[in-house]
Amino acid sequence: MTSGRIIKNFNGYYYVETAEKELVTCKIKGKMKKERFSVVTGDMVEFEKNPDGESMLTAVLPRRNFLERPAMANLDCVVIAFACCDPDFSFLLADKMLAFAERAGIEAVLCLNKTDLVSEEDVEKIAGVYKLAGYRVFAVSTFKGTGLDRLKEYLNGKISAFAGPSGVGKSSMLNALQPGISLQTGHISEKIGRGRHTTRFAQLLPFNGGYLADTPGFGNLLAENIDERELYKYFREFKQFEHNCKFAPCTHTHEPVCGVKQAVQEGKIAASRYQSYLAILDEIKLLKEKSGKR
Ligand SMILES: Nc1nc2c(ncn2[C@@H]2O[C@H](COP(=O)(O)OP(=O)(O)OP(=O)(O)O)[C@@H](O)[C@H]2O)c(=O)[nH]1
Ligand SMILES: [Zn+2]
CATH class of the missing domain: 1.10.40.50 (Probable gtpase engc; domain 3)
Known part of the structure; x- marks a missing residue:
């Protein structure tokens, strides 16, 4: 029996990285599938290696934590990524994402991208709200290359997921933090129309002793499975x-x-x-x- 971490989960295949950094592509056992066992990116798993055919996942190890949106396990941190504008910052969506992270017991920070498009006062109007609430805020511009060193330092050695709406610059930020990161493990995005790229699934990418995950952007987030009393x-x-x-x-x-x-x-x-x-x-x-x- 060998164990490892799911770094990508796509089209019914689970890409498992072992402690020796070997990448093994696995499928899920029919029995686990029937039990509707959830396996997500970030999960620690056991698998049976089959050199002649398909390797099979046999178990998911107990999770340290689980984030529902985007579905990921065993994170040290969620970077809640937004743009100052284009698309406009949404206080409600940011607060929902923070609530999901709080419920999962995962540390969350706010990352505000595209500071080059607005005034310093406008950045502070958003950042101030979250600093007052006790969150760490990183204001960055991937275009100008500002604010990234501080973020990089914070992310060192952590397993972090970048989560946020479509088009805020999650992929751009990952690439600015570590040029070529998206090329390291093959393409993670797909071209859609007019040369635009969009991220289709969560993937953990090695970063300074930890991992960064790019995740698909979303439009809205329903407050599902949250108890109003909590x-x-x-x-x-x-x-x-x-x-x-x-x-x-x-x-x-x-x-x-x-x-x-x-x-x-x-x-x-x-x-x-x-x-x-x-x-x-x-x-x-x-x-x-x-x-x-x-
Ligand atoms: N003005 C400005 N535009 C930026 C900045 N960073 C990224 N962009 C632009 O924002 C757009 C979206 O960037 P992406 O990195 O694809 O955004 P994403 O969040 O990964 O998008 P999805 O994969 O669809 O979720 C692109 O046109 C980028 O060129 C920035 O710092 N300033
Ligand atoms: Zn009260």
Whole structure:
């Protein structure tokens, strides 16, 4: 029995890298498939090597953590990647992604690309919100090559996934961090129309003693499988103000005496973060109603 890490999972094939850096292409055993066993990029697995035919995955080892969107396991960090504009920054989408990372118990940082397109004040309008919430923020421009050294240093030795909407520059950032990274392990993107490339599946690429993962961009993210009673926990800066809430637990919505709402009024919690909290709560309720009707 040999073990390794799934670095890519595509078209029913699992690409496993062993500790000796050997790459073995595996298929999944019918029995595991029937049990609807989930195997994702980043998983540590055991496999049976077959020199004459297809090697087979036999087990998925216990996960350190699991991120639902994009589906990946055993991460040290999620780099939530956005552009300052083109496409416009979405506070709601960023807050949802942060909530998913918080729920998975994975450290998240925000990376703001395309700072060359906006003023410093505009970068700070976004960055300030997340610094106030206690997140590390990296403002970069792959065009100007700024901000990348600090990000590189932070990522050293970590297994990190770049996740974010389409077109924010995830692939560009990976290439700026390590020129040619996408060529190292073969092509990871596919040409779509007018010479544009888009990433089709998550892939871990070796980087300074760790790995970086490029992941497919997405348009929207549904607040699926989030418990409305737990959501407040995924807004990490709320916690320090909860001792001022009259009720425990407090939903921080209709309660008249609420430390979180008070902190929003005093500017200690960013208004946009609180708005996202309310919007995600509404979405969870709506999803629940819909599934109840089915
Ligand atoms: N102005 C500006 N444009 C950039 C910068 N970085 C990337 N871009 C452009 O943004 C577009 C999208 O870049 P990609 O790296 O393909 O974005 P992506 O996030 O990997 O996109 P998907 O694979 O579709 O998810 C390209 O046209 C890049 O040239 C930057 O720092 N400044
Ligand atoms: Zn409250």
